Amino acid sequence: MISRLWAKLGKSSSQAAEPFLTTDNVPEHIAIIMDGNGRWAKKRGLPRIAGHHTGMKTVKRIVIEADRLGVKYLTLYAFSTENWKRPKDEVEFLMKLPQQFLEIELEELIEKNVQVRMMGHKENLPSFTLNAVEEAITKTANNTGLVLNFALNYGGRREMLEAIKEIAADVQDGRLSTEQIDEKLLSSRLLSGDIPDPDLLIRTSGELRLSNFMLWQLAYSEMWFTNVYWPEFTEVHLQEAIHEYQRRARRYGGL
Ligand code: IPE
Ligand code: IPE
Ligand code: MG
Numbered sequence: 641m642i643s644r645l646w647a648k649l650g651k652s653s654s655q656a657a658e659p660f661l662t663t664d665n666v667p668e669h670i671a672i673i674m675d676g677n678g679r680w681a682k683k684r685g686l687p688r689i690a691g692h693h694t695g696m697k698t699v700k701r702i703v704i705e706a707d708r709l710g711v712k713y714l715t716l717y718a719f720s721t722e723n724w725k726r727p728k729d730e731v732e733f734l735m736k737l738p739q740q741f742l743e744i745e746l747e748e749l750i751e752k753n754v755q756v757r758m759m760g761h762k763e764n765l766p767s768f769t770l771n772a773v774e775e776a777i778t779k780t781a782n783n784t785g786l787v788l789n790f791a792l793n794y795g796g797r798r799e800m801l802e803a804i805k806e807i808a809a810d811v812q813d814g815r816l817s818t819e820q821i822d823e824k825l826l827s828s829r830l831l832s833g834d835i836p837d838p839d840l841l842i843r844t845s846g847e848l849r850l851s852n853f854m855l856w857q858l859a860y861s862e863m864w865f866t867n868v869y870w871p872e873f874t875e876v877h878l879q880e881a882i883h884e885y886q887r888r889a890r891r892y893g894g895l
Contacts, residue, residue: 665886667839669713676845676869689733694871696741705875707786713835714788717853721795739772746776753785759831760794796855803829840885844870862888
């Protein structure tokens with residue numbers, strides 16, 4: 641049975657609501673490259689960090705909407721292994737965001753049965769950042785709703801290198817034979833571990849690149865790009881992306 645969710649595509653509130661999202665083909669895993677905070681701020685004559693601050697509010701709205709629509713996994717690219725190259729002040733501000741976000745939102749995330757996870761390299765993260773994230777992970781570990789996976793200090797190439805080194809060590813020590821190395825094994829050794837590959841990748845801000853994000857896992861994901869900057873990304877944009885996803889034919893190389 642196909643039940644329908646009703647949502648408005650148009651901006652005018654007088655416009656009739658039209659059905660366009662089906663609940664039977666909502667992407668199980670959506671990954672988002674949340675980009676454009678700095679340019680959003682610049683456009684308004686504000687410092688870049690104002691964009692990051694407003695972007696945090698978008699995170700809240702999109703988590704709630706993804707959960708409402710029945711998405712099972714939401715991975716958000718919050719900080720890349722390359723973002724350390726930014727000015728010290730900006731990096732410091734970004735490192736404070738997880739703590740700020742969780743201070744305000746953790747209670748509601750718990751109420752909503754959301755399970756918080758982190759995908760990234762723990763070293764180099766300041767202790768206040770890591771402690772806040774780990775507290776959220778612990779407090780939501782038994783939740784069974786939406787998995788909210790923060791990609792924090794994440795880099796796809798580094799993730800693969802580390803998995804390969806780990807596998808090589810296992811082979812060297814006789815814990816694994818080369819014949820046992822297959823796609824499933826490598827997938828399981830990545831930071832995304834037991835999370836299925838993203839069905840849909842969204843990138844905001846008009847950039848058409850992956851920027852070292854989930855290079856292995858995105859092999860067959862559908863991609864959706866928008867010029868909208870992350871701070872102005874809304875629930876309707878998420879619905880639009882899902883709607884577009886639902887119209888695509890995923891062939892995986894077949895017919
Ligand atoms: C995305 O916005 C947030 C992070 C990368 C942490 P940016 O800060 O990259 O914003 P732009 O791309 O410079 O506009
Ligand atoms: C990707 O955005 C990283 C995050 C969104 C966290 P960047 O702004 O760092 O990517 P580039 O530099 O434009 O490729
Ligand atoms: Mg950017």
